[in-house]
Amino acid sequence: MPDYTRKREVGRGERVLPGVWRLRLPLPWPGVPHCNAWAIAAGDGIVMVDTGMHEPGSEGHLDRALAQVNLRVETTKLLVCTHAHADHYGQAATVVDRAGCELWMHPDHEHMRAVATDPDAALMQRLEVARQSGVPEAPLEAYREVSRERGHGVAAYVEPDRALVPGVQVQTDLGAWDVVDTPGHAPSHVCLFQPERRLLLSGDHLLGRVSLYYDYGWSEDPVGEFLGSLQRVEALDVRLCLAGHGRTFSDVQGHIDANRALVRERLANVEEVVTGQALTAFDAVPSVYGQAITPMNANWWLSETLCYLRHLEVTGRTMRIPGAGGGPERWTSA
Numbered sequence: 001m002p003d004y005t006r007k008r009e010v011g012r013g014e015r016v017l018p019g020v021w022r023l024r025l026p027l028p029w030p031g032v033p034h035c036n037a038w039a040i041a042a043g044d045g046i047v048m049v050d051t052g053m054h055e056p057g058s059e060g061h062l063d064r065a066l067a068q069v070n071l072r073v074e075t076t077k078l079l080v081c082t083h084a085h086a087d088h089y090g091q092a093a094t095v096v097d098r099a100g101c102e103l104w105m106h107p108d109h110e111h112m113r114a115v116a117t118d119p120d121a122a123l124m125q126r127l128e129v130a131r132q133s134g135v136p137e138a139p140l141e142a143y144r145e146v147s148r149e150r151g152h153g154v155a156a157y158v159e160p161d162r163a164l165v166p167g168v169q170v171q172t173d174l175g176a177w178d179v180v181d182t183p184g185h186a187p188s189h190v191c192l193f194q195p196e197r198r199l200l201l202s203g204d205h206l207l208g209r210v211s212l213y214y215d216y217g218w219s220e221d222p223v224g225e226f227l228g229s230l231q232r233v234e235a236l237d238v239r240l241c242l243a244g245h246g247r248t249f250s251d252v253q254g255h256i257d258a259n260r261a262l263v264r265e266r267l268a269n270v271e272e273v274v275t276g277q278a279l280t281a282f283d284a285v286p287s288v289y290g291q292a293i294t295p296m297n298a299n300w301w302l303s304e305t306l307c308y309l310r311h312l313e314v315t316g317r318t319m320r321i322p323g324a325g326g327g328p329e330r331w332t333s334a
Contacts, residue, residue, distance in 0.1 A: 009034050011052075011061030013068035016248055017199075017240075019173050023065040025052030027087055028150075030296055035087040035245050038201060039066065041173040045077040049192065049201055050244060051091035054155040059094055073098045080170055081105040081160075082203030083189040084112035086153030088244060093156035102161035104168070106181075106188040109160070111218040116157035123147055129217060133302060134280025134328040142295070164190050177201070182233065184226025187219045191233060198239035200252070205229060208246025210258045212266070213300060214307040223311035227263065230256050270308040271317055271333065278321055278330040281305050 009026035016022050019041035024034050038049040052062055066072055076099035081089045084105060089112060096103050115122040127140055162168065169176040170192060177192040182205045192201040200206075204213070205226075214222035238252040249255065269288045273279065285293055285301050288308075293301070309331050312318035321330040 011063070011065035011068075013039075013065040013071070015069060016242065017174075020199075020242070021046075021069045021071065022242070022248075023052070023062065025058070025061050025065060027053055028055060032087075032245065036243065037062070037065075037088075038242060039069070039071055042077050042171065043173070045075040046071060047078045047080060047170060047172050048076045048095060049080045050082055050088040050203070051079070051095055053087040053153040054090035054094065055151070055153060058091060062091060062095075075099070076101050078170070079103045080164065080192070082191065082201065082205075082244060083186040084109035085186055085204070086112075086115075088203065090153045091155055093154075093158040096158055103158055104162045104164045104170070105160040106165065106190050107160070107163040108183070108219075109188040111187060111215050112154070113157055115152050116154040119152045122152075125217075129306075130282075130302065132323065132328050133306060134282035134330075135298070135302070139295070139298065143299070174199070180232055180236070182229035183219065184222055184229045185213060186215050187222075187225075189229070193236055193238070195236075198237060200233065200236065200238040200241045202233075202241050203244045205233065206241055206252065206255050206259070207243045208249050210255070210262050211245075212259070212262060212304060214304060216303045216306045216310075221311050221314045222307045223263065223267070224314065227260070230259060266304070267308050267312065270305060271312055274309075274318055274331045275333040278332040280328045280330055281309060282328075284309075284331070 012024040014022050021039040023037040023039060025037060026034050035052055037052055039046040052058055073095055076095055079092060079095050079101050081092060092103055127144060130140055164179055166179050166181050168179045175194055175196050177194045180191040180193050182189045182191045185204045189203055189205055191203060191205055234256050241249050241252050273284045273287045281302060285305050288305055289301055309318055317334055318331050319334045323329045
């Protein structure tokens with residue numbers, strides 16, 4: 001739900017390294033005021049990595065950020081998206097249309113295609129998952145209305161021209177960037193690694209602060225995938241991380257360790273909550289996070305909790321109990 005009391009940011013551009021520019025683009029979400037797109041020098045143009053969210057005024061914010069570093073959308077020779085979430089892919093169609101460039105993205109992006117091509121069906125699916133997780137009807141109806149008013153943040157669905165998978169390289173003036181498969185946050189998530197300079201474009205896999213989120217229902221075990229992705233990035237020996245939100249950071253190992261520690265803590269909390277009793281995911285959330293559910297955190301924390309329950313199920317530590325007579329499913333210790 002938008003926070004109308006908070007002053008909205010505007011698009012900003014800044015040089016981070018020679019030939020690398022950060023495009024800081026505003027978002028309407030409380031606690032997540034902006035995201036980063038990146039521009040990397042490539043001959044007489046740029047490679048753009050991620051695009052920001054599509055909403056009223058978003059194209060102007062992107063133009064403003066680029067203009068501050070003497071660049072334009074039309075100089076984009078290639079658009080790369082680290083993953084298919086609205087704040088990273090939302091303006092892809094706009095950039096491709098204006099620049100006439102290709103889009104490269106991981107092929108496992110059904111989670112976005114479904115939302116962008118049939119938003120009503122995607123919303124109904126999300127509501128049904130919430131209903132089966134024990135969310136009462138009143139907040140579900142409120143969420144339905146807010147979601148329809150807010151939109152899905154994608155200008156239009158655009159099919160990638162090339163699958164962004166390991167073995168593919170993105171060529172720039174800084175050298176070639178290797179694709180690192182990093183699912184977990186989203187099935188479509190990849191990072192880009194420049195090995196000579198030890199630079200990582202991390203998308204939402206690693207952020208300046210530890211903030212966990214997983215797409216529920218689009219892959220077998222998002223939490224397990226995320227932990228495996230941390231291991232792959234750890235092996236790279238990254239010197240500097242260029243993240244999808246927040247500032248750049250160099251303590252990459254510290255961020256990896258902190259993410260692992262928080263995942264372990266959340267898994268332990270979930271396992272403890274369902275031990276000896278059968279609870280819906282919705283009922284478990286306040287005990288897992290130590291805070292009450294609010295309209296601001298419910299969607300995020302419910303999705304995250306469902307992914308922890310699924311991981312514990314896959315690893316044999318929890319089991320789900322189907323709802324009787326169409327009622328919500330419950331979880332208990334195995």
